[in-house]
Amino acid sequence: MACLFRRSIAAQLSRVLGVSTEKLIPVVSAVPVSKKQQTLDFRVSVNSLLANGYLKLGSTVPSQAKELAEKLTCDDVITEIAVGQAIINFKVNRSLLAEVVLQEVFKKGSRYGIASELFSSYPCGRVIVEFSSPNIAKKFHAGHLRSTIIGNFIANLKQALGDDVIRINYLGDWGLQFGLLGAGFQMFGSEEKLNANPLQHLFEIYVEVSRLAEAREDIQTAAQEFFKKLERGDKQTLALWQHFKTISIEEYEKTYQRLGVRFDEYSGESLYHVKAQEFVHMIDQRGLLKKAKQGVGVVDLSPKGDLTSYAKVVRSDGTSLYLTRDIAAAADRMEKYNFDKMIYVTDKEQCTHFQQMFDVLKILGFNWTERCQHVPFGLVKGMKTRRGDVVFLEDVLNEARSRMLQNMAASKTTKELEDPENTAEKVGVAALIVQDFKGPLMADYEFDWDRVLQSQGDTGVYLQYTHARLCSLQRQCDNGTKIQFNPTYLQDPQAIAVLQHLLRYDEVLYQVSEDLQPRHLVNYLIMLSRLASIAHRTLHIKGSLPEIATARLLLFEGISSVLANGMKLLGITPVDKM
Numbered sequence: 001m002a003c004l005f006r007r008s009i010a011a012q013l014s015r016v017l018g019v020s021t022e023k024l025i026p027v028v029s030a031v032p033v034s035k036k037q038q039t040l041d042f043r044v045s046v047n048s049l050l051a052n053g054y055l056k057l058g059s060t061v062p063s064q065a066k067e068l069a070e071k072l073t074c075d076d077v078i079t080e081i082a083v084g085q086a087i088i089n090f091k092v093n094r095s096l097l098a099e100v101v102l103q104e105v106f107k108k109g110s111r112y113g114i115a116s117e118l119f120s121s122y123p124c125g126r127v128i129v130e131f132s133s134p135n136i137a138k139k140f141h142a143g144h145l146r147s148t149i150i151g152n153f154i155a156n157l158k159q160a161l162g163d164d165v166i167r168i169n170y171l172g173d174w175g176l177q178f179g180l181l182g183a184g185f186q187m188f189g190s191e192e193k194l195n196a197n198p199l200q201h202l203f204e205i206y207v208e209v210s211r212l213a214e215a216r217e218d219i220q221t222a223a224q225e226f227f228k229k230l231e232r233g234d235k236q237t238l239a240l241w242q243h244f245k246t247i248s249i250e251e252y253e254k255t256y257q258r259l260g261v262r263f264d265e266y267s268g269e270s271l272y273h274v275k276a277q278e279f280v281h282m283i284d285q286r287g288l289l290k291k292a293k294q295g296v297g298v299v300d301l302s303p304k305g306d307l308t309s310y311a312k313v314v315r316s317d318g319t320s321l322y323l324t325r326d327i328a329a330a331a332d333r334m335e336k337y338n339f340d341k342m343i344y345v346t347d348k349e350q351c352t353h354f355q356q357m358f359d360v361l362k363i364l365g366f367n368w369t370e371r372c373q374h375v376p377f378g379l380v381k382g383m384k385t386r387r388g389d390v391v392f393l394e395d396v397l398n399e400a401r402s403r404m405l406q407n408m409a410a411s412k413t414t415k416e417l418e419d420p421e422n423t424a425e426k427v428g429v430a431a432l433i434v435q436d437f438k439g440p441l442m443a444d445y446e447f448d449w450d451r452v453l454q455s456q457g458d459t460g461v462y463l464q465y466t467h468a469r470l471c472s473l474q475r476q477c478d479n480g481t482k483i484q485f486n487p488t489y490l491q492d493p494q495a496i497a498v499l500q501h502l503l504r505y506d507e508v509l510y511q512v513s514e515d516l517q518p519r520h521l522v523n524y525l526i527m528l529s530r531l532a533s534i535a536h537r538t539l540h541i542k543g544s545l546p547e548i549a550t551a552r553l554l555l556f557e558g559i560s561s562v563l564a565n566g567m568k569l570l571g572i573t574p575v576d577k578m
Contacts, residue, residue: 003117004100005092005503008077009042016071019054025117027052030504031089033497033531040082040089041097041500047086061086094496098487098551101499105558106483110565114160116506122513124162125340128333129155132261133346135172136248136268137181138206139199140255140393143347146377149433150441151345152261152571153518154375160569161513166337167263169252170329173245174269175322177206179227182240183219184209186226198247231273231319245270258397259429260573267329275328276320279364280313288363289313301359311356326357327364334368341371343516348376348442375516378444380436400428403453404461408578411455415472415577423575428453430460430572437518437570458526463567464575466529469536470560471576477541477553489551494535498559501531505562518570525566532559 010024017024027048031039046065049055058064062085069083080091105112131151134144151167159165184205193201213219229237249266256262283289283299290307292298295316302309313324333339344354354374361369383396404424408414417423435452439445455461490499501524508524511517536556541549564574 003104004096005042005077005090006117008075008092009044009090012072012078013044013049013054013068016068017049017054023052024054027054030500030507032504033501033527035497035530035534038493038496039500040080040091041503042090042092043084044088044090045086046088094491095487097499097503098490098495098555101502102485102554102558103483105502105561106554109561110160110568112562112565113505113509114162116510118506118510119161119513122161123340125164126166126337127158127163128166128168128337128339128342129158129345130168130170130343131155131345132256132263133170133172134248134252135177137178137199137202137244138248139203140252142380142383142393142396145393145396145432146347146380146436147345148256148259148261149436149571150375150377150518151343152259153437153569154343154345154516156569156571157509157512157516163341166265166339168265168267168333169263171245171248171266171268173241174273174325176223176227178230178241178244179223179225180209180213180219181206181244182226182230182237183222185240186222187219194247199251202244202248241270255393255397258425260571269322269325269329272325272328272332273320275332276324279324279328279331280320282364283313283360286364299360299363301356301363311360313360323353323357323360326353327360330357330361330372331366334366339368339371341373344372344374346374346376348378350374351376375441377441381444381446383447396432397425397428399449400432400453401425403449404428404431407453407455407461415468417577423578426573426575427461427464427578430464430567432460433570433572434458434460434463434522437522439519441517441519458522460572463525463529463563463572464578466532467560467563467567467574468576468578470532470556470563473536473541473556474553474560477549483554485551485554486547487551489548490555492539494531494538495552495555498528498531498535498555501528502558502562505566521566521570525563525570528559528563528566532556532563535559 006025006028007021009028010021013019013024014021028042028044031041031043033039046055046061046068050057050061055064055068065086065088066083069081069088072081072088074081077093077096078090079093082089108115129151131154132144132148134140155165155167181202185202187209189205190201209219213223226237230241245268280289280297288299289297290300290310292307292310292312296312297314298307298310298312300307300310311323312321314320330342333342351374358369358372361372401421401424404427405420408420408424431452435447438458452459453461455465505524508520511520539552539555541552544552567574
């Protein structure tokens with residue numbers, strides 16, 4: 001990868017500054033490619049050297065940059081050194097650039113970008129990622145899309161980095177709403193309808209019984225009775241609830257399969273309603289349980305102990321709350337898995353909930369709370385189908401597939417496909433994922449079908465189209481397994497721009513691993529696709545001399561490999577025809 005070049009520059013700096021090469025490697029960064037002008041390959045910021053204490057503050061920063069650059073020399077690897085205001089830029093040997101980058105791409109395969117010195121000190125361990133977490137007995141709401149695809153991306157990334165990843169789906173399967181649903185099903189449920197369309201039937205029951213409960217106390221009483229039976233462990237009541245849960249998971253798995261998402265464990269609040277009470281008892285025994293308004297049990301989180309900030313942990317009737325069950329679940333997972341990191345992926349409206357949860361865990365003396373992290377995200381606005389407001393994710397996926405099929409049918413470049421629906425599905429999912437990942441996760445965004453499904457621009461459709469076109473090129477110009485080439489045939493500006501961009505891949509993955517923001521990778525892959533498009537228009541293979549054709553084809557194969565690997569990390573299944 002960039003290892004040879006980065007290390008060579010760091011070694012020169014080490015000789016001058018008296019700092020180890022290993023420490024200096026991270027301050028050497030690849031220069032982002034510009035479509036408008038050619039750039040040098042690497043740069044070192046003098047401010048970064050000063051901030052790390054590798055360079056002592058002397059005269060002005062520009063003059064220090066100039067003095068440092070004058071002590072560095074060109075060699076077989078570095079062919080040019082240029083000084084900016086506070087930056088030293090380096091150009092590397094162009095033949096070496098082509099040879100090293102492409103050899104690394106083919107040699108490392110899916111490990112390219114990950115098997116880098118930048119990750120040499122990455123602490124691999126056991127990582128739990130909790131994501132998706134729909135409420136059982138309800139159709140999969142479109143609002144759960146973000147948690148599902150963001151959590152899947154984080155799990156994919158952590159797994160690629162070498163972590164032992166456990167993917168947990170923590171279902172909303174407990175609470176008073178199941179009393180309503182159970183009472184409603186006993187009143188007007190149908191086994192026939194439940195078998196035909198399980199979640200739709202349960203959804204209709206819930207809507208109807210909720211409407212009736214607003215005006216009828218007998219239904220409210222029936223709902224409370226059903227839930228009390230559930231809490232007491234009544235066999236018949238539990239059997240019905242378990243039936244709802246089983247069919248819910250079966251239906252959810254159909255949706256997860258369409259999204260390319262899997263889980264190692266289905267968990268749920270129901271597992272912790274007893275253990276939650278044990279935690280309430282522990283809190284009480286330690287003298288931490290206080291009474292707030294209406295007799296609610298709380299833990300004081302205020303700095304002065306005046307209850308200006310607190311976390312509710314138990315209702316006035318003694319039953320546990322969502323927060324208490326989450327605390328019990330976290331402690332149980334630590335005991336079961338001894339995790340090094342646990343990441344919760346939910347919308348930003350739950351930021352306070354998780355902050356309170358972590359605060360209570362710390363107060364209880366659980367030092368491993370520092371290993372817990374909440375990754376919040378913003379809301380999607382305006383996600384509608386042609387029929388109107390979207391409620392269910394299934395509608396969104398069907399709409400994406402349907403619109404994509406129409407677009408493909410209308411396009412003159414669409415190839416003959418064995419299974420156009422399957423291709424449209426994969427491209428549609430890619431479109432949804434890229435649209436979601438383009439900006440900061442915390443940002444809300446407006447959903448626009450036309451923009452999402454554009455074949456040009458910064459879209460998932462464009463990434464899929466680029467990958468399919470590169471695969472088509474490889475089929476037309478089959479190179480077999482040949483990876484020997486003459487790097488002097490990859491000196492065109494368009495080829496150099498691609499190679500420079502490939503140099504940056506490990507830095508982009510490192511940045512993503514630090515802040516868990518997929519937008520860095522999305523933007524990188526979109527730029528890679530644009531550079532591939534420019535190169536495709538100018539670096540012809542057919543009609544070129546065999547040596548030139550071989551070198552260019554390997555360049556396009558390298559782009560295709562990195563593009564596919566990046567898409568898979570995002571949770572996208574690349575298509576090779578469309």
